[in-house]
Every structure is written in structure tokens, then in C-alpha cells.
Amino acid sequence: MLIFEHAHPGRRAHAQAPYDAPAADDLPAELLRQNPPLLPETSELDVVRHYTRLSQKNFSIDTQFYPLGSCTMKYNPRACNSLAMLPQFLARHPLADVETGQGFLVSMYELQEMLKEVTGMAAVSMAPMAGAHGEFAGVAMIRAYHDARGDTARREIICPDAAHGTNPATASMCGYTVREIPTDRQGNVDLEALRAAVGPQTAGLMLTNPSTLGVFEQSIVEIQKIVHAAGGLSYYDGANLNAILGRVRPGDMGFDVIHMNLHKTFSTPHGGGGPGAGPVGVSERLKPFLPIPYVLEDRGFHRWAEEGDCPQSIGRLSTFGGNMGVLLRAWVYARMLGGQGMHRVAEFAALNANYLAAELKKAGFDLAFPERRASHEFIVTLKKLKDATGISAMDFAKRLLDYGFHAPTTYFPMLVPECLLIEPTETESRETLDAFVTAMVKVRDEAQLEPELVKGAPHTLPVRRLDDVKAARELDLTWKPV
């Protein structure tokens, strides 16, 4: 039942809005609305009950294991939320003078400095509001760098075929064409193909490491050198930073720019789709181009860098500087972890991933790269099962939902047929991982014995499998009163 169907004309949440407001008799009639918008007329209890019940139809980290590869669904500590929502922080207007927000700004500055240390980069701006936004900032800086040198023939960005879709989409938004290069059988970038691809047209390379295949690029330094030798810059997609936190740093590997997903590595909530935060770190030569604002410190006083401070900046990416409340949550998380805690994140993310991979392998599942160490995630391929039973990775994933586990990422990366990309994260216990293995085995047994059960899954959720084709063909995007 939709909220609109709970509505009754004349009903209101009486405590929430001014009851009698003075008429706007100063406004010309032709500018006024004549019909009320279609908002529900409901009581406060109706609304609370409706949305509480809706929430209960969701899987979430707080209620289920969520081994969603490439998404880093780790526990979101509650303190991060409650401290970011202290009333003084919530009440502060973005255009209030910096003198009124030194407590807030020093926290932003400290986070910026910690992210510099984590990535080994020369400078960080926290302006981008999501991973793809950080990618945009990074590639725009690469372009600004080449343009500032008059090196305008560089019009191509190289992406491995295993890259997230945001990489090529970002390159397009920055006016570049995309050249894809293949991955070798070990899951590494094909170095020969890379050597053949670079040239005077190369603006840069975008590389995710550990890759979306869940393995560390062993030739990472060489890759970066090939690109630099051709005059291009190197972009490190930090989507999978959780696996290397405190272990290796993109700055030490010679990269020019990196974005981080704080809603992954720094445990800010995914919120059913967002908000995120996608800070960018840069090498010395890209520093002048950083997006604004970022925090400047002068003898203990903190303020935002603005247009006048950095005339070569790629500019502003948001009205007021970014997802500040997300950054505050990341600051709390970073302070609770400390340097040692961050180091442990990578250790235990790797321990959980490798343990789960080992246990699934022992249980007879095929790993896509069995001879490689898993980083923070790994891929199981169900190709053989599909061939034998007709049960696809999608069917398998849907049946896992019935056992109370969120499905792993399916059909990404596209290089591996019938793949499940599995990322347990460091916050899950061994018992949870063992229970997941048990469920995986059970679903495989069902696939062989009762394939219809799996094909028809899920059976225990609020809805069964949905008709995506109908959704796209007979578009129903808004409710209409009967």
C-alpha cells in the first residue's frame, strides 16, 4: 500500500506545520499555485508506521550479511552517526563565516590530512560527493594539467576492460574518448596491450587496484611507468582501498591522482544508494588544479580555499563544498580506528576474503582465479553449474536471499561468466562466513535436486522475482489517483 492510499482529505500531522499562516497577499495571482500538489494527507502515526514498515522490507547491514563485491558493506558504527548529528553541526549554515565553525573545520582539516597520509598523496580535496564525482574531478584535473601545458592533442583515456562503468562514463564527461585494454588470464592488465595502446594521444590511464577481479595488479609500478613514459598521467581508482589500507599507498606507487570512496573504506552508510563522499588526492604536479573548496590552515585557524587561493582549480563541483555530514562521519570512524586500526582493516578484510574463498573452494566451488590470493574480495564462477542445471548466477543469488543473505554482486565484472563477486569485509565473524558457506552449498544442492525451487526464488521475501521487462516497457514511474 502506498502512502497516498493511506491518505484522507483533511487529515494532518497537526504538530508539524504552522496551522494558520498569513496569506501571501503581496504576491501576484498569476504566480501562485492553483492546485495543491499530490502529497499525502495523513496523521503522524500513519506516516511513522508506513515508513517503519517499509524499512522492514529492506535487507541492510544491520540486519543481514551483505557480501556484495566491490561495495564494501561493512558495519557502519553508530557513533559516527550520532556525533555527526550533534545539533550544532546540523544547524550550521554553509555560508556562515568560518569563525563560527572552527570546531567543524578543524575536523575537516584533520580528515584531509589523514587521507593524505593514507594515500601518500601531496594534497587532498574532499569536495567530490561520490566515487564517480571524484573520478570526474580526477580526470578533469588530468585534462587541466595537459591543457595548461598546451599539450592538447592528448584526447584518450585508457581503461582496462574490467573497470567499473563509471570510469569510461567519466572519461566521456570530460570530453575524452575511451580505449579499452584487455586483462590477461591471471587477472592482470595485459602489459603488451597497454604498451601498444599508449602514445601521444594518451591523456591518462584509469586503473582500479586491487582490480574488480579481486586481485592486486602485480605490475602496478611498471603500468604506471609505461603511461608516464608516454606522457600520460595515472589515475588510481580507490574503490577498493579497503584491501590495502595501511599496506601500500598509491602515492608511493607514483600515481598522480586517486579518489577514495568514504562510504566504503571509511564506513559511512550507503543509505540505500547514497550519499557518499569521494575525496581526491593528487601528486605535486596536480595540486594547483584541485577542486575547491578544501581546508587551509594558518596558525591554528582554518578556512576554505576559494577561487582566489587557487586560480588554476578545476572549479566547484557542488553548491556548498561537498557532503560535509558524510565527511564528519568518516572523521569519527578514522579517529576511532587510528593508524593501527586502519592497518588492521586491510589485514582482516584480506583474512575474511581468503578464508571464505578457501572454504568455498573446499566445498567444491570454482574460483575464477584459484591460483591468486584474494585481496578483499574474490570471484566464484557458476559456469559449470549453469551448464549442468540451467541455474544461473542470478537464480543462485536470488535463492541466497531466502537464506537471509544478501546476494553477492552478479554479472560484474563481465569478463567472468556466471560470476558471483564476494566481499565479506573485516567486520564479519567467522561464524557468519561459515553460515554463508553452508547456504551456498545448500543452494547448489537445490540447483541439482530441485532446480525449479531455485529458479522461482526468492520465496520468502515481500515480493517474488520482479518483471524488469514490463517495468521498462510499460513505464509506471509515478502513482496516479484513480
Place this chain on the structure above:
Amino acid sequence: MPFIPHTEADIAAMLDSIGAPSLDALFDEIPADLNCAGLKGVPAGLSEMAVTRLMHARAAQDGFYSSFIGAGAYEHHIPAAVWQIVTRGEFYSAYTPYQAEASQGTLQLLYEYQTMMASLTGLDVSNASLYDGASALAEAVLMAVRANKAGVRRVLLPDTVHPRYRAVVQATVKHQGIELVSVAFDQATGLTDLAVLEALAGTPAAALVIPQPNFFGALEPVDVLTDWAHAHGMLAIAVANPLSLALLKAPGQWGSLSPSPSPGGGGELRAPLRGGVPAGVDICVGDGQPLGVPLSSGGPYFGFMTARQALVRQMPGRIVGRTVDLDGKPGFALTLQAREQHIRRSKATSNICTNQGLLVTAATIHMSLMGPEGLKNVALAAHANTRALLDKLLSLAGVERVFNVPFFHEAVIRVNTPVPDVLRALRAQGILGGHDLGRDYPELAGCILICATETKTEDDLEQYRQQLERILSRRNGREPGVPPCAYK
């Protein structure tokens, strides 16, 4: 170990299962010379108690002010229920609803949100959010250029649009060879200068951007501007404050060719084509912050975007559709995903992936609690407060009105004392007196953009008046001549 549940026994057993001698061995594929051996520059970890103490001290240091700043972010009452429900783990810690069957809560809420936004703006379809108002406008500009069949890569962007929005649009679209043409405003009215616009009539453009209210709070002649855009073969892109739309004409109704609306509200009211020229804007964007999102130093907020049905395949971002499951039972799923980066890659309508879902959750609950009447009353109360404040301040010597035109809950005054000095002196009294317009518009040096929402009491307004009076009289070498109670 914060947030890591492993015991020593777990670690030993798990390493044994893997066949690795140590945790370090799990990283043996990483070239050894890259190992940075920890993060010495990150301070040691703190307990929750210690970090709480530190954060409370910082919050207390920042304190509270009586704020009269608007300029794109507005202080409104947010019902307690909104964020208590938003921060339920099932909403807060859920992922993007790609697994539809395990995400019906988020998906249904988004469908309800799309319905509310389409109706509020008077258009057919809504996406599930963009980052913020400025980035939503940038996406609308890209969308209008994509939709232009003649390949015109030029958009008219008036100077009355929020300066930060214009900066973000510029930073976002410049790499794609799109030209942004500014349109000056009439210095007497603060409205888009129609004569300047008319001079651009011969310049082909894909769209005209129309802010309502504009950055100065002034109400633009939206019917004229919408018709002008359409008459010159351009799309009309509205930039609106969503709260104002509870009171002001919906962008889907702008234009003199609008039919008279029928009762019932809703997106179905979109005006039909008339003689080949459609009434109503084609795309509406804005910042959803006034709908239940706290100020929070600037974010996270969310950008909204609605459009006519014909443009739905050009839209960026996620869209939710209603469909049925295997048993024919209604349910919800992400749809038209072939527009998006994870499918279309370099040919996607945008690179956006993560959006501002949790803020949309807040806005949907907020709008449900407010209802059509409540939201309108908030708009009216805020507008009445700004009018009252304006009257009080204009009674002072040294304060005058700028742009004597109809406005919504935000207006411009000029003071005869340098604005930075005035605002600093007010701040010392705990008052944030408004936004200094001279920072972005040199011709408006001396001008302050003021806003008093429904959260301000008569006493708050009076405090502002008294303090400003004291400051201006002192600066102008006079003693305060009027006792506080002698207002009018």
C-alpha cells in the same frame, strides 16, 4: 580491535584453513618494496567515549547563532520522526536497491518520492536524485544539449541564477564544448533583463535556464520566459526551491499557453501541446534541502530533477518503476538502466552512480508529514517572517530596499555601512545577518540578502532590528535615537 570480531583462536583457525602462515602472508602478491608498513601520520585510535568527548567539545565551540542567511540553504523545522526513521538501520545501512526483492522498502519509498516531486513541479517524471541543486542543473544542461536535434551546444544561463550553481555548471560542462551565455539582470528589478534576452533571440541555444525564485529571492516573469524559450526553439529549464512550489505556480504550468488546471493535482496536469508549442518547462531541477534536510555546513543535500515524459530516456541517474512479480503482485524495481554507466559505460547519460538516497528518504517522510497544506503553510509562514523582517529593517535610517518586486521568503537590502563590518558586528551579538551580495556581484556591494524562515520568532526579528540599528548608528556617528519598543 575496533569493529573486528576475530579472536586469536579464529585467526589461527582461519589462517590454517587458508594455508597461510601469518596475516602478512596474505599480502605476498604485493611487491615487497611497496609495503608502507603502517600509517604513522594517523593519530592513535580513540575509544567511543573519548571521541564523543572531543566531538562534543568541538560542537560546543561552534555553538548556535540566530541565522538570517538563506542563499540556497534554508533553516526549517524538521519533524523528529523524519531522522529517527531515516537512521533506522534498514534504511541507513542498506545498499543501492539493485536486488529489488531485498530492497522493496527503499524502492517503494523512491516511487512515492518520484510521485511527490513530479506533482510538486507539475511534470511527468522524476529521477531518484542527483548530488545537489547545482550538480542537478549541470546535468539538466547536459540533458538539454543531448536532446537538441540540431546539435546546438549553447545554453542561456542568466546571472540571476545562484552564482555557485553557475560555477558548478561551468566546471561540469566545459569539457564537452558547451557554451554558457550569461544574461544580465535589470539593475532596477533584479529580474532577468528581457531586453538583453531579446537581443539573444538570433543566437541558437538548446535551453534557457529560469530560476524561481531567483538568487535575490525575486519572482521572475516565468510565463514570459518559458514562452520566450519555446518560441525560440529552446527547452526551458526551471531551477526552483521545492518548498516555494507549495505556494507558487508549478513549473509544468509556466507559460501563457497553460490550460486552466483541473482539480486533483498531480503530474497528469501537465499542459498539452498547443499549436506545436508546449506549455510548461521541459526540465525542473533544484536542491531538495528545504524538505527535511539539515543545513550541516552545506551537505549532504540532494538534487532533484523532473521532466516531461518525452525526455525520460535522456535523464541521468536512477529511476524506479512499478511492475509485478511472478505472482502478479505489484512491486518496484530500478528501470531504464540502459541509460546508466554500469550498462552503457562511455555512452551513458551521466557517470553518476551513488546518489543521495538517504536524503530522499528524509524528504519523502518530511513531505508526507507536512502534507500539501502543511508545506504551503511553512512556505507562507517563512514568507511572512521575511516580510516582517524587511519592514522592521527598512524602518531604520541607513537601510533601503533594493529590487522593489514580488519575492519569496528572501529579499535584498542595502546598508550605508560596509557590509563585512555590519555582518561582523552582528555576529558578535550572535546574529548571522545574511549573505553579502558584493562577494559575487560587485555592482551589489553594500547589499545583503536576508531570509527569515518560519523558525524565527518575533523576538528574533526584533533582536536583529535592534542590533542593526545600534551598529548603523554607531558607524554613522549617531547614538541610537529610537528606543527598541518604538518600532512603527
